[in-house]
Amino acid sequence: MSKNNITEQAAPPRTALYIRVSTEEQALHGLSLDAQQAALEKWAREHDCKIVGTYIDGGKTARKSLKSRVELTRLLEDVKLGKIDLIIFTKLDRWFRNIKDYYKVQEVLESHGVNWKTIFENYDTTTANGRLYINIMLSLAQDEADRTSERIKAVFANKRANGEYTCPNAPIGYKVVDSKIIIDEETAPIAVDLFEHYHTYNSQRGAGKAMVEAHGVHLHPYTVKRMLTNPLYIGVYRGMENFCEPLVSKKMFDEVQEIIKNKNIKANPSNYEFIFSGLLVCGHCGHKMAGNAQIRNYAGGKRDYYVCYRCNNYYSNGPCKNNRAAGEKKLEKYLLEHITDEINKYIVEFDVKQKRRRKPKVNKAEIARKLERLKDLYLNDLIDMDTYRKDYEDLTAKLTAADDPEPKPNLAPLQDFIKGDFLKNYHTFDNVAKRIMWRKIIRRLTFSAGYKIEIEFTN
Secondary structure (H helix, E strand, O other): OOOOOHHHOOOOOEEEEEEEEOOHHHHHOOOOHHHHHHHHHHHHHHOOOEEEEEEEEEOOOOOOOHHHOHHHHHHHHHHHOOOOOEEEEOOHHHHOOOHHHHHHHHHHHHHOOOEEEEOOOOOOOOOHHHHHHHHHHHHHHHHHHHHHHHHHHHHHHHHHHOOOOOOOOOOOOEEEEOOEEEEOOOOHHHHHHHHHHHHHHOOHHHHHHHHHHHHOOOOOHHHHHHHHOOHHHHOOEOOEOOOOOOOOOHHHHHHHHHHHHHOOOOOOOOOOOOOOOOOEEEOOOOOEEEEEEEEEEOHHHOEEEEEEEEEHHHHOOOOOOOOOOEEHHHHHHHHHHHHHHHHHHHHHHHHHHHHHOOOOOOOHHHHHHHHHHHHHHHHOOOOOHHHHHHHHHHHHHHHHHHHOOOOOOOOHHHHHHHHOOHHHHHOOOOHHHHHHHHHHHEEEEEEEOOOEEEEEEOO
16 A cells, blocks of 8 residues: 555545645745645645644745744644644745755654645655655745845945945934935934943843933834944944944954853843953853842841852853852952052053063075065066065065064053042942943953953053
């Protein structure tokens, strides 16, 4: 008895209907969700099939990854559970336009004895010729989709090259006029203030609240993050620099990206502001240490927090073995007692290194003579172009290194810090102000066993 001859089965095959539609244009060709479902149900009734489920991926293209087609994933799970004998769909392009993904799914179906059928087309997976025909049709469908994608990309690339903005909406602070993106004078202050507030206070939630207070604008947390990471605000669009007039400086934008990258502290239900958010690193694995705040309630309504930082690479069963937590109060006390000595030590060590460092002597005249000889060798056909280019780049690199001395770090912020009487006012600061102060002079704190703290300064 043939597997594909479903009318010969003793019991009606348990049949799943798979439906997919991606655009309104497909609906014009009779491929809307309702049209597909009606046609599949009619075919199932006419062929004595028992419908056990309908799986609909609406708004999904056949080139999407398998995991993004949620209903297809659910269908495969039911196949693995032995609930399905046959899958039907209208046409092959409703199923796949990607050969690689098709065979991934086909392997699952074959291992569980499940067949499929297109009701408007005739395919046979049981013969070599049938499988070859399927390969050809999938290749054609994939090629058509790829060509369409390339044409669309080329059109948009040409528009961008001509300075046209190709997104449907402009971010806050800009507007689109005649396909060009320009600064919106009404909303530009919102974007500028958002960057400046986050750059100062390092809090996306706080920046969002500040925009409500200053401009009466409510920004969703996702919108805040999307704005802070959008390079359009420095005039860069899809890798094209100077695409539009910037609203913030590149220096501020880069520093904001670094803050976002280094912050590993998620919003806490207690809304506690962690002083060392994003600064603390595990000395065992190099993973960021996350803040943890536990509310402690006492008799009489009094309450406070127990705050510590710990390596989530350990607590999430990762490879790290560091189960030690760094208490915030203890860490704060350590820094207040040692920061002045650590800064002075760092400055002295830097001065010693600078004095010991010997600048390599570069004979510019000798390099110039070598460049002339190199040119003569090439002009006389004694060396080829590749050799000439390599030697030329090596020699000019030596000249550039001699002309560009190694930049010296800026120690002024550290020197100003120890000159100022920061201890006098420190205990009047709230946690946000304390965090800003520490971030001005500290790039990273590495915490290791035995409460060993290593400080990397910002210079």
